[in-house]
Amino acid sequence: MRVQVAIIGAGPAGLLLGQLLHRAGIDAIILERRSADHVLSRIRAGVLEQGTVDLLDEAGVGRRLHAEGLVHGGIELCFDGQRHRIDLQGLTGKSVTVYGQTEVTRDLMDARAAAGAETVYEAEQVSLHDFDGDSPVVRYRKDGVEHEIRCDFIAGCDGYHGVSRASVPSGALETYERIYPFGWLGILADVKPVSDELIYANHERGFALCSMRSRTRSRYYVQCSLDDRIEDWPDERFWEELKRRLDHEAVANLVTGPSIEKSIAPLRSFVAEPMRFGRLMLAGDAAHIVPPTGAKGLNLAASDIHYLSRALIDHYRSGTMREIDHYSARCLRRVWKSVRFSWWMTSMMHRFPDTGEFGQKIQEAELDYVVGSTAASTSLAENYVGLPFEV
Numbered sequence: 001m002r003v004q005v006a007i008i009g010a011g012p013a014g015l016l017l018g019q020l021l022h023r024a025g026i027d028a029i030i031l032e033r034r035s036a037d038h039v040l041s042r043i044r045a046g047v048l049e050q051g052t053v054d055l056l057d058e059a060g061v062g063r064r065l066h067a068e069g070l071v072h073g074g075i076e077l078c079f080d081g082q083r084h085r086i087d088l089q090g091l092t093g094k095s096v097t098v099y100g101q102t103e104v105t106r107d108l109m110d111a112r113a114a115a116g117a118e119t120v121y122e123a124e125q126v127s128l129h130d131f132d133g134d135s136p137v138v139r140y141r142k143d144g145v146e147h148e149i150r151c152d153f154i155a156g157c158d159g160y161h162g163v164s165r166a167s168v169p170s171g172a173l174e175t176y177e178r179i180y181p182f183g184w185l186g187i188l189a190d191v192k193p194v195s196d197e198l199i200y201a202n203h204e205r206g207f208a209l210c211s212m213r214s215r216t217r218s219r220y221y222v223q224c225s226l227d228d229r230i231e232d233w234p235d236e237r238f239w240e241e242l243k244r245r246l247d248h249e250a251v252a253n254l255v256t257g258p259s260i261e262k263s264i265a266p267l268r269s270f271v272a273e274p275m276r277f278g279r280l281m282l283a284g285d286a287a288h289i290v291p292p293t294g295a296k297g298l299n300l301a302a303s304d305i306h307y308l309s310r311a312l313i314d315h316y317r318s319g320t321m322r323e324i325d326h327y328s329a330r331c332l333r334r335v336w337k338s339v340r341f342s343w344w345m346t347s348m349m350h351r352f353p354d355t356g357e358f359g360q361k362i363q364e365a366e367l368d369y370v371v372g373s374t375a376a377s378t379s380l381a382e383n384y385v386g387l388p389f390e391v
């Protein structure tokens with residue numbers, strides 16, 4: 001079989017690219033290792049930047065997002081027992097939308113099915129070949145049968161553990177990494193959120209985050225040890241720990257209930273450069289990972305797809321590689337700014353085992369400065385709502 005673009009991975013990056021290309025009349029196939037139900041069962045991101053919302057509108061999948069998404073004009077930072085609001089809307093003129101990654105993925109899957117575009121789920125042993133020349137090839141197995149796809153380009157949207165980045169010859173990629181000495185334990189529960197806006201809490205027992213998926217479904221996280229296992233955290237222990245890390249008002253308003261999902265995620269920053277190797281372009285988590293503290297992972301995947309879809313559309317209109325040639329550098333300028341912001345938010349909000357008294361005093365001064373200075377809160381707000389896409 002022959003297509004113009006072979007997309008590896010049906011996460012938000014791959015599905016969004018597929019939709020934007022489909023609308024531009026470019027034909028693409030998506031190969032996904034897992035089943036559609038498995039992809040939809042992963043509870044991940046919850047906060048969308050305006051640029052991501054605009055891109056989802058452009059892809060024609062914004063209807064439910066606008067009907068059900070919660071528009072938030074601020075976030076709260078909690079430390080020393082007090083909450084401080086960062087007025088995102090007042091400081092930047094922009095807001096964010098709370099709408100789960102699961103819902104974004106479902107909307108994109110539905111649109112793809114309605115368009116009759118092909119996605120192969122449970123594609124096994126996907127392998128990438130000849131992308132350093134003009135005619136890349138992708139092979140995979142499905143139900144015991146070998147398949148081969150010839151294409152013009154391969155989009156590697158298969159996440160951090162995917163095959164795309166791993167197929168680039170060692171030595172052609174430079175990687176940068178920071179592993180944080182803790183994880184996040186997250187739970188989802190069908191209870192009313194504790195507050196109308198997200199609360200990011202710095203407490204001596206560790207970080208906590210109060211988020212939500214809707215007016216009746218809450219998502220909460222606490223910083224945990226990398227050695228912790230889910231079995232160590234029955235619901236009662238989670239709720240007790242969360243309460244200890246929040247202010248009195250939040251504790252009084254917190255509604256608890258049985259968890260419907262519980263998971264532990266390690267935190268890391270990672271970037272692979274460049275993001276293009278011949279006719280293979282990496283996008284989203286396949287190229288970079290950020291700790292979730294800045295809510296940037298899904299949004300970065302979307303901004304990569306913004307640049308990649310434009311570069312591919314330009315290629316098929318102009319017959320040149322001029323935009324493809326700029327793809328990696330354009331993405332990386334924005335990626336590194338989000339990597340910096342996510343690292344900074346993580347450093348400011350968590351307890352690190354080796355901080356020491358001096359480090360602790362610096363963290364307290366930083367928090368006090370951020371909420372007390374308009375310049376500093378504007379900088380946080382500008383990054384949180386999302387830096388503009390470059391042209």
Ligand code: RFL
Binds near residue numbers: 101
């Ligand atoms: P994904 O979502 O990992 O999708 C990649 C897909 O590729 C498939 N795949 C393969 N397919 C074929 N062949 C292979 N060999 C393959 N190997 C893998 C996988 O099965 C999968 O379906 O990557 P993508 O599309 O780049 O999307 C990235 C986002 O999922 C990720 O950045 C966010 O979830 C990060 N993140 C957050 N981002 C935000 O913007 N805001 C948030 O509030 C936010 N919160 C979070 C998060 C991530 C978290 N975890 C668990 C990592 C909270 C958490 C707890």
Ligand code: PHB
Binds near residue numbers: 294
């Ligand atoms: C979430 O709702 O899952 C969420 C929100 C904000 C973050 C990270 C995760 O910074």
